[in-house]
Amino acid sequence: MIDTNLVVGICLLLPVLGAFLVLILGSRPNVRETATLLTGGLTFWHVWGLLHHLREGARPRLELLEIVPGVQLAFEVEPLGLLFALVASFLWIVTTLYAIGYMRGHHEKNQTRFFFFFAIAIAGAMGVAFSANLFTLFAFYEILTLCTFPLVTHHQTDEARKAGRVYLGILLTTSVAFQLLAIIWTWQLADTVDFTEGGILAGTASNGVLSAILVLFVFGVGKAAVMPFHRWLPAAMVAPTPVSALLHAVAVVKAGVFTVLKVAVYVFGIDLLGTLAATTWLAWVAAATIILASLVAFQKDNLKARLAYSTISQLSYIVLGALLANEWGVIGGGMHIAMHAFGKITLFFAAGAVLVVAHEKDISRMHGLGRTMPITFGAFFVGSLSIIGLPPAGGSWSKWFLGMGTLEAGQVGLLAVLMLSSLLSLYYLLEVPVKAFFFRPPDDAHHGKGIKEAPLPSLIAIGITASATVGFFFWPDLWHELMTMVVSGVGQ
Amino acid sequence: MTYHLPVLLVVVPLVAAPIAALLNRPRLSWAVAVAATLWALYAALELLSQTMAAGAIHYELGGWPAPYGIEYVVDPVNAWVVVIVALIGALVAPYARVSVEREITEDRIPLFYAAFILCLTGLLGIAVTGDVFNVFVFLEISSLSAYALIALGSDRRALTASFQYLIMGSVGATFIVIGIGLMYVMTGTLNMADLADRLPEVSGTRTIPVAFTFLTVGITLKLALFPLHLWLPNAYTYAPSAVTAFIASTATKVGVYLLLRFFFTIFGVTFSFDVMQLDRILMPLALIAIVTMSLVAIYQENVKRLLAYSSVAQIGYMVLGISFASVLGLTAGILHLFNHALMKGALFMSMGCVMYRVGSVRLERMNGLGRAMPWTMAAFVVGGLSLIGVPLTVGFISKWYLVQAALEQGMWPVAGVVLLGSLLALMYVWKVVEVAYFREADPELGISEAPLSLLVPTWVLVLGNLYFGINASDSVGIATRAAEVLLGAL
Numbered sequence: 010m011i012d013t014n015l016v017v018g019i020c021l022l023l024p025v026l027g028a029f030l031v032l033i034l035g036s037r038p039n040v041r042e043t044a045t046l047l048t049g050g051l052t053f054w055h056v057w058g059l060l061h062h063l064r065e066g067a068r069p070r071l072e073l074l075e076i077v078p079g080v081q082l083a084f085e086v087e088p089l090g091l092l093f094a095l096v097a098s099f100l101w102i103v104t105t106l107y108a109i110g111y112m113r114g115h116h117e118k119n120q121t122r123f124f125f126f127f128a129i130a131i132a133g134a135m136g137v138a139f140s141a142n143l144f145t146l147f148a149f150y151e152i153l154t155l156c157t158f159p160l161v162t163h164h165q166t167d168e169a170r171k172a173g174r175v176y177l178g179i180l181l182t183t184s185v186a187f188q189l190l191a192i193i194w195t196w197q198l199a200d201t202v203d204f205t206e207g208g209i210l211a212g213t214a215s216n217g218v219l220s221a222i223l224v225l226f227v228f229g230v231g232k233a234a235v236m237p238f239h240r241w242l243p244a245a246m247v248a249p250t251p252v253s254a255l256l257h258a259v260a261v262v263k264a265g266v267f268t269v270l271k272v273a274v275y276v277f278g279i280d281l282l283g284t285l286a287a288t289t290w291l292a293w294v295a296a297a298t299i300i301l302a303s304l305v306a307f308q309k310d311n312l313k314a315r316l317a318y319s320t321i322s323q324l325s326y327i328v329l330g331a332l333l334a335n336e337w338g339v340i341g342g343g344m345h346i347a348m349h350a351f352g353k354i355t356l357f358f359a360a361g362a363v364l365v366v367a368h369e370k371d372i373s374r375m376h377g378l379g380r381t382m383p384i385t386f387g388a389f390f391v392g393s394l395s396i397i398g399l400p401p402a403g404g405s406w407s408k409w410f411l412g413m414g415t416l417e418a419g420q421v422g423l424l425a426v427l428m429l430s431s432l433l434s435l436y437y438l439l440e441v442p443v444k445a446f447f448f449r450p451p452d453d454a455h456h457g458k459g460i461k462e463a464p465l466p467s468l469i470a471i472g473i474t475a476s477a478t479v480g481f482f483f484w485p486d487l488w489h490e491l492m493t494m495v496v497s498g499v500g501q
Numbered sequence: 502m503t504y505h506l507p508v509l510l511v512v513v514p515l516v517a518a519p520i521a522a523l524l525n526r527p528r529l530s531w532a533v534a535v536a537a538t539l540w541a542l543y544a545a546l547e548l549l550s551q552t553m554a555a556g557a558i559h560y561e562l563g564g565w566p567a568p569y570g571i572e573y574v575v576d577p578v579n580a581w582v583v584v585i586v587a588l589i590g591a592l593v594a595p596y597a598r599v600s601v602e603r604e605i606t607e608d609r610i611p612l613f614y615a616a617f618i619l620c621l622t623g624l625l626g627i628a629v630t631g632d633v634f635n636v637f638v639f640l641e642i643s644s645l646s647a648y649a650l651i652a653l654g655s656d657r658r659a660l661t662a663s664f665q666y667l668i669m670g671s672v673g674a675t676f677i678v679i680g681i682g683l684m685y686v687m688t689g690t691l692n693m694a695d696l697a698d699r700l701p702e703v704s705g706t707r708t709i710p711v712a713f714t715f716l717t718v719g720i721t722l723k724l725a726l727f728p729l730h731l732w733l734p735n736a737y738t739y740a741p742s743a744v745t746a747f748i749a750s751t752a753t754k755v756g757v758y759l760l761l762r763f764f765f766t767i768f769g770v771t772f773s774f775d776v777m778q779l780d781r782i783l784m785p786l787a788l789i790a791i792v793t794m795s796l797v798a799i800y801q802e803n804v805k806r807l808l809a810y811s812s813v814a815q816i817g818y819m820v821l822g823i824s825f826a827s828v829l830g831l832t833a834g835i836l837h838l839f840n841h842a843l844m845k846g847a848l849f850m851s852m853g854c855v856m857y858r859v860g861s862v863r864l865e866r867m868n869g870l871g872r873a874m875p876w877t878m879a880a881f882v883v884g885g886l887s888l889i890g891v892p893l894t895v896g897f898i899s900k901w902y903l904v905q906a907a908l909e910q911g912m913w914p915v916a917g918v919v920l921l922g923s924l925l926a927l928m929y930v931w932k933v934v935e936v937a938y939f940r941e942a943d944p945e946l947g948i949s950e951a952p953l954s955l956l957v958p959t960w961v962l963v964l965g966n967l968y969f970g971i972n973a974s975d976s977v978g979i980a981t982r983a984a985e986v987l988l989g990a991l
Binding site for chain 2: 144155162169174181196197
């Protein structure tokens with residue numbers, strides 16, 4: 010029996026180990042991908058094992074070393090972190106499966122480098138998920154930013170270089186200028202940066218100062234893509250689709266909203282958060298992001314760009330959930346991390362499949378493709394339902410809780426925003442499968458006889474995430490249980 | 502021998518220098534240089550551990566008691582500086598062999614090593630001595646040898662760069678010696694401890710503020726604080742690669758040490774900061790240095806020059822920390838002495854590798870180097886990330902303390918400027934990264950990875966950047982001790 014605390018370390022080390030296996034086995038693609046799948050499976054298995062300990066009320070903790078006096082590089086498993094880790098490690102396996110079909114089908118170069126940084130990025134996400142204090146979180150947050158840069162700029166074209174600049178520029182600028190300042194400020198006020206149930210900032214400074222710190226945190230977490238710091242997300246779409254799918258629908262962006270939730274619950278504490286002057290104001294910034302990003306998504310004909318803006322909009326749901334400062338909001342926000350991850354990754358998988366098979370990027374040129382690729386577009390339909398929040402897809406639960414949260418907070422206006430945004434997404438997401446199934450293909454389109462369904466590994470991946478999306482409508486218990494643990498710890 | 506360590510630290514290299522010159526064989530002279538630097542490193546580490554354990558070490562030169570003879574005093578402040586200088590020296594010496602063979606004509610190589618060891622001697626001497634006139638003597642030894650080293654650069658512009666440095670450096674040295682003279686006139690002593698005792702009695706006179714002013718200008722010129730930095734960019738750009746790596750990581754650090762020693766130990770915090778209000782000069786200049794010099798760095802096409810301007814900006818960080826005159830601020834400044842030596846050492850050494858293979862460090866010649874010289878450019882990337890201040894590198898630890906020091910005094914805008922500096926650093930570092938990784942290399946050039954004798958010292962520093970960024974308790978502990986010693990010497 011391995012010591013529980015060590016399991017945390019294993020979860021962090023396995024992806025790194027996988028990354029170096031990829032480097033060593035680079036010349037033999039089949040062995041290389043098997044190695045990634047195996048380490049992915051092992052990682053998920055260990056993360057899953059931690060769930061059992063949480064249910065027993067344990068909080069596995071691993072302290073590596075003291076970086077500077079008083080600040081440790083330390084990890085601690087709590088329900089919110091475990092939720093994020095479960096989502097990221099499970100989808101890593103699925104995405105690897107998908108990437109095998111995609112990268113080969115699309116004849117991408119430098120696949121070894123791709124799978125290497127991919128695994129490192131997962132290690133970064135694990136570090137973010139399990140970090141026990143703000144310092145550790147910040148360190149892994151930046152590692153995640155840096156190791157995804159080679160993935161975003163994978164094609165090394167001029168376009169990739171420019172997108173890479175925007176990506177790194179916004180993410181590093183916000184994190185260094187705002188988030189780091191907020192962290193050091195917190196350290197000065199509270200004399201600790203450990204995540205603690207009930208928060209650490211209560212009573213340390215005036216409402217105004219704490220509000221300022223909250224503003225710095227919300228905008229400093231650039232990965233949460235709250236407007237006006239959202240431009241990096243569409244820019245990152247130059248990356249190969251598996252990157253967009255796992256990193257810019259799951260690991261990277263969820264690391265951002267996860268950080269916001271974590272700070273709200275464990276640094277401020279929802280009781281304190283509800284009393285701050287800036288909270289309501291920031292909730293409306295998130296609401297504005299939800300609507301504006303949906304409106305932009307409307308106008309995008311490029312499918313990946315549309316999905317990117319949809320992601321920006323959905324991320325702000327989670328930020329909003331945190332800023333509602335009540336249990337409903339936190340539960341809804343946390344569940345939406347999982348629900349949106351499974352839904353959006355399905356959409357990205359489908360978009361990538363269309364690109365590989367039919368070489369089409371624009372929605373207006375996908376008319377009629379649904380008849381030749383029914384599974385892909387069927388999955389797209391299911392994923393869309395989840396994002397919109399309609400049954401029978403998991404997203405309806407998180408949206409339900411978020412809606413309850415707005416009412417609990419007495420913000421009917423915010424509820425109206427959620428409704429309006431769902432209506433908008435109903436249109437801009439369902440337009441894609443509807444046109445693919447029912448419209449006639451454009452005359453010059455050459456997707457005639459040659460087009461089949463996506464490569465088999467990719468198709469299996471799409472199938473898994475789409476079924477999970479439906480499954481979470483009927484069995485949302487796991488995510489709900491974890492989030493209840495988060496708020497019940499906080500309530501007392 | 503342990504008792505004589507403070508003086509042997511300086512005497513052994515001082516004797517080694519003429520030996521290196523007389524041997525007159527490149528390889529043999531090099532071996533002497535390596536031996537001398539290794540000795541210095543051993544002695545420095547030994548001194549540091551002694552002073553951390555047992556407090557200040559006093560050594561009377563030739564057995565003459567303090568006011569008559571010269572006294573060497575080692576406390577955590579200068580032991581730390583000595584370790585930095587010796588460490589960089591011990592890494593540059595093995596690195597120099599291959600690099601120097603490529604950049605300097607063979608007949609001058611023994612002279613190069615002689616000058617190199619002399620420069621090391623001078624820098625170590627400045628740090629350990631407890632006598633202000635002795636400071637001046639060692640300052641001249643290190644400066645004159647540095648002028649010679651820079652003039653050995655293969656580009657003819659090295660000569661004008663060296664001459665420029667000679668003029669500016671001499672002006673600075675003259676100012677320092679005038680300041681020392683004025684203090685001697687008023688107190689009748691050159692010993693630092695005695696000066697600290699006697700200065701308060703005469704600080705009401707006009708002479709002492711004048712001495713203070715001369716010293717301020719002289720020292721800030723030596724450490725290249727904006728706007729007295731004009732000698733630095735050319736000197737760093739045209740000097741041989743090994744010289745740049747050595748001088749950039751040590752010479753200005755010793756200048757910062759002089760600033761600390763004169764204004765905290767000798768004049769005392771009260772006089773320097775309450776009466777003379779030194780912070781009103783240092784802080785604005787440091788902030789201007791951080792912003793403007795980083796901006797200038799962004800527009801450079803020669804990477805060594807880019808790093809030189811970045812150095813001026815980084816000196817701004819050190820001086821900024823000092824200008825807070827608080828334990829936290831001084832800790833940040835002293836910590837950054839070490840941390841900056843690690844990062845600039847690594848960066849300039851990686852540029853030395855590029856110089857060795859490509860023959861130029863201009864950006865347009867560095868296309869696609871990320872593929873052709875993966876280890877060299879990876880070293881540059883890590884060093885650059887450290888310069889930006891990414892967590893788990895030393896640069897982050899410096900920023901962490903510097904921002905804290907600013908917040909402690911409620912100076913939000915200053916904290917903002919520190920972080921802004923990080924973002925500007927991102928811009929100039931990334932400029933190089935994009936050229937190396939996003940442009941296609943010219944395959945006809947056939948550039949390959951640098952030899953191991955260049956890569957190993959470079960990577961030792963790179964790993965140092967990571968190690969002391971992850972486990973900073975030791976370096977922070979020493980810096981805090983040093984800060985407390987300086988502030989305790991009221």
